Amino acid sequence: MKFIIQRDYLLRSVQDVMKAVSSRTTIPILTGIKIVANENGVTLTGSDSDISIESFIPLEHEDLEVVELVKSGSVVLQARVFSEIVKKLPKESVEIDVQNHFLTIIRSGKAEFNLNGLDAEEYPLLPQIEENDAFQVPSDLVKQLIRHTVFAVSTSETRPLLTGVNLKIENNELTCIATDSHRLALRKARIDLNTTDVSYNIVIPGKSLNELNKILDDSNDLVDIVITENQVLFKTKHILFFSRLLEGSYPDTSRLIPEESNTEMKVSAKEFLQAIDRASLLAREDRNNVVKLTILEGGVIEISSNSPEIGKVIEEVQSQSISGEDLKISFSSKYMLDALKVLGETDININFTGAMRPFVIRPLHDDSMLQLILPVRTY
Amino acid sequence: MKFIIQRDYLLRSVQDVMKAVSSRTTIPILTGIKIVANENGVTLTGSDSDISIESFIPLEHEDLEVVELVKSGSVVLQARVFSEIVKKLPKESVEIDVQNHFLTIIRSGKAEFNLNGLDAEEYPLLPQIEENDAFQVPSDLVKQLIRHTVFAVSTSETRPLLTGVNLKIENNELTCIATDSHRLALRKARIDLNTTDVSYNIVIPGKSLNELNKILDDSNDLVDIVITENQVLFKTKHILFFSRLLEGSYPDTSRLIPEESNTEMKVSAKEFLQAIDRASLLAREDRNNVVKLTILEGGVIEISSNSPEIGKVIEEVQSQSISGEDLKISFSSKYMLDALKVLGETDININFTGAMRPFVIRPLHDDSMLQLILPVRTY
Numbered sequence: 168m169k170f171i172i173q174r175d176y177l178l179r180s181v182q183d184v185m186k187a188v189s190s191r192t193t194i195p196i197l198t199g200i201k202i203v204a205n206e207n208g209v210t211l212t213g214s215d216s217d218i219s220i221e222s223f224i225p226l227e228h229e230d231l232e233v234v235e236l237v238k239s240g241s242v243v244l245q246a247r248v249f250s251e252i253v254k255k256l257p258k259e260s261v262e263i264d265v266q267n268h269f270l271t272i273i274r275s276g277k278a279e280f281n282l283n284g285l286d287a288e289e290y291p292l293l294p295q296i297e298e299n300d301a302f303q304v305p306s307d308l309v310k311q312l313i314r315h316t317v318f319a320v321s322t323s324e325t326r327p328l329l330t331g332v333n334l335k336i337e338n339n340e341l342t343c344i345a346t347d348s349h350r351l352a353l354r355k356a357r358i359d360l361n362t363t364d365v366s367y368n369i370v371i372p373g374k375s376l377n378e379l380n381k382i383l384d385d386s387n388d389l390v391d392i393v394i395t396e397n398q399v400l401f402k403t404k405h406i407l408f409f410s411r412l413l414e415g416s417y418p419d420t421s422r423l424i425p426e427e428s429n430t431e432m433k434v435s436a437k438e439f440l441q442a443i444d445r446a447s448l449l450a451r452e453d454r455n456n457v458v459k460l461t462i463l464e465g466g467v468i469e470i471s472s473n474s475p476e477i478g479k480v481i482e483e484v485q486s487q488s489i490s491g492e493d494l495k496i497s498f499s500s501k502y503m504l505d506a507l508k509v510l511g512e513t514d515i516n517i518n519f520t521g522a523m524r525p526f527v528i529r530p531l532h533d534d535s536m537l538q539l540i541l542p543v544r545t546y
Numbered sequence: 547m548k549f550i551i552q553r554d555y556l557l558r559s560v561q562d563v564m565k566a567v568s569s570r571t572t573i574p575i576l577t578g579i580k581i582v583a584n585e586n587g588v589t590l591t592g593s594d595s596d597i598s599i600e601s602f603i604p605l606e607h608e609d610l611e612v613v614e615l616v617k618s619g620s621v622v623l624q625a626r627v628f629s630e631i632v633k634k635l636p637k638e639s640v641e642i643d644v645q646n647h648f649l650t651i652i653r654s655g656k657a658e659f660n661l662n663g664l665d666a667e668e669y670p671l672l673p674q675i676e677e678n679d680a681f682q683v684p685s686d687l688v689k690q691l692i693r694h695t696v697f698a699v700s701t702s703e704t705r706p707l708l709t710g711v712n713l714k715i716e717n718n719e720l721t722c723i724a725t726d727s728h729r730l731a732l733r734k735a736r737i738d739l740n741t742t743d744v745s746y747n748i749v750i751p752g753k754s755l756n757e758l759n760k761i762l763d764d765s766n767d768l769v770d771i772v773i774t775e776n777q778v779l780f781k782t783k784h785i786l787f788f789s790r791l792l793e794g795s796y797p798d799t800s801r802l803i804p805e806e807s808n809t810e811m812k813v814s815a816k817e818f819l820q821a822i823d824r825a826s827l828l829a830r831e832d833r834n835n836v837v838k839l840t841i842l843e844g845g846v847i848e849i850s851s852n853s854p855e856i857g858k859v860i861e862e863v864q865s866q867s868i869s870g871e872d873l874k875i876s877f878s879s880k881y882m883l884d885a886l887k888v889l890g891e892t893d894i895n896i897n898f899t900g901a902m903r904p905f906v907i908r909p910l911h912d913d914s915m916l917q918l919i920l921p922v923r924t925y
Contacts, residue, residue: 245856248827248828248856248857251827252824252827255820255823255824255827256824257820257824270857271857277821277861277862277863277864278821278824278859278860278861279859279860279861280824280828280857280858280859281857281858281859282856282857283855283856283857441634441636442656442657444634445631445634445635445636445657445659448627448630448631448634449627449659476662477624477627477661477662478627478649478650478659478660478661478662479659479660480657480658480659480660481657481658482656482657482658483656484656485656
């Protein structure tokens with residue numbers, strides 16, 4: 168294999184596939200990046216066997232020669248060293264030349280690296296996925312679906328399914344749900360399927376979605392999504408992103424979400440977030456993170472927290488409206504901050520059904536997103 | 547004590563004195579910040595007993611009322627919580643009100659914090675230093691003197707004196723020296739003393755200088771420096787920075803610096819740095835960090851490194867001139883990179899006296915700075 172390539176294109180591709188490479192793999196060759204060059208272009212692959220990423224660099228891009236192919240072939244190079252080298256090469260163009268025994272020479276300007284490569288034949292094959300059943304979702308919407316839910320997955324391995332995000336498709340509606348059994352995040356979106364017969368119900372590891380979010384652009388370019396029995400593939404123009412799925416049936420979360428409400432308040436998400444953030448300063452010190460919400464006269468919401476050693480804090484937030492029963496309720500400030508952060512600068516409705524029942528936060532006039540938090544017993 | 551203060555001034559002061567506060571102190575009250583308010587203004591103090599920082603906020607600054615004093619007094623507040631609170635307060639003005647038993651109420655907008663304070667009488671007194679013997683150095687020069695030397699101090703406690711920077715003053719010349727016995731950094735500067743009779747030879751802990759560097763501005767405002775038997779004081783308009791000195795006689799390093807030279811090369815510091823940086827990519831993987839320098843024909847400097855498992859790298863740098871004997875020498879790429887980084891974009895002279903002797907790096911036409919590195923035996 169021998170080719171000359173524009174460094175910027177190579178660097179971008181290396182950085183994308185590096186997101187799948189782990190130094191803690193049990194399969195030694197997976198610490199490497201597979202490079203394949205042929206008459207179509209150059210393909211890089213990284214994998215930790217849960218996530219696999221393939222990035223393709225065409226010979227030409229926008230009438231510019233990106234790759235000059237001298238000889239087809241393939242090699243696997245140690246990922247961390249290779250990516251560091253590409254980052255620091257002195258010139259715009261790089262020659263990669265594989266010789267006997269996969270010894271690989273990387274030349275750029277007056278710099279010459281000789282790396283011991285490995286046989287690409289020994290690199291595990293990526294899952295073979297038929298792309299006939301693909302459906303399309305804009306890249307920025309995929310990122311939103313991830314950001315609005317993935318923070319709520321469980322970090323504990325005691326219930327492995329809860330470390331993933333439940334993705335459901337039914338009647339042209341896509342729903343993502345994550346819960347760690349103390350809080351739940353839900354985001355829905357309409358998508359265009361060619362038929363309403365298609366339905367899916369899968370669980371994608373939260374870690375995979377976090378990496379996918381880093382790779383995708385905030386554009387409205389369409390991402391092809393293909394779901395198989397144990398894999399999901401996200402495909403953009405130059406990248407294939409494979410993730411294995413978590414096995415098992417995700418719990419039915421719909422019965423968790425209360426349908427009635429005894430107290431309803433309308434408030435600015437931003438003002439509410441800042442008050443909770445300050446109140447949590449003392450809650451954090453106590454390591455329980457609990458703040459207390461009390462409804463006062465005149466639509467005022469009091470947020471307070473008490474740490475016997477350090478002191479206490481009282482915040483008042485003026486609501487836009489409060490209706491229903493009076494309420495005192497305690498909850499984790501961390502869960503509330505996580506939820507408010509993804510809600511952004513909008514106005515929100517919070518619906519309570521009692522001090523010991525889960526409560527629901529929704530953006531005003533928008534039922535595509537829902538955040539649910541279980542309170543903490545303090546009385 | 548009770549006063550109302552502009553939050554930005556308070557925040558800046560808190561952040562300055564926080565640089566002296568350590569959470570790992572054996573004296574519990576030192577986890578706090580001492581606050582004293584009187585008719586002059588508000589003074590904040592933080593200390594870990596090695597470093598003490600006092601920051602003064604005047605009642606007025608540039609015709610603007612900064613502090614409205616209601617009642618003089620003092621208190622000690624838990625530093626970490628207090629600084630987080632000040633950072634997140636909602637409004638531009640903050641009221642601090644100390645009540646019975648040092649319970650302190652902090653109010654800003656609709657936020658109210660009650661913190662358990664401590665008696666400021668129990669806070670250790672700062673060193674009392676007579677300021678008659680002060681001399682002046684511009685702030686940006688103090689920062690340079692620190693940056694050009696402090697990276698070379700030892701991180702090992704086996705020879706505690708080497709964890710400090712040796713500061714000498716003789717004949718109106720100030721010299722800073724740091725060495726960990728594998729490399730040495732030296733920086734000199736002319737200063738104006740009222741007399742040539744004054745001479746000092748002290749050792750300031752590297753950690754103190756790193757914190758001082760963060761606090762000082764890159765301006766040419768004068769810093770007053772006062773040296774006593776076991777303390778040094780750096781004084782700016784609103785800040786007093788005290789550091790204890792390391793006890794003992796710093797080794798005489800002058801005999802370490804070779805006076806003759808058998809090989810001399812002139813090269814661009816930046817090009818040389820980039821080549822060493824790339825060569826060190828493989829040296830790092832092998833954990834010895836050693837690169838080899840070889841003089842080739844035509845004034846070419848070859849930098850190479852070899853890691854049997856991963857591969858090797860060869861870099862060529864064109865020198866501006868080389869004179870004297872041919873040379874092969876090995877050294878730590880980390881020490882070389884540290885030295886080249888402080889030299890910046892200038893051209894440099896490197897003087898060698900043999901493969902096993904220390905070599906010296908100096909900026910061209912500038913004898914105020916010197917970097918010395920001991921080679922590594924590899925043959």
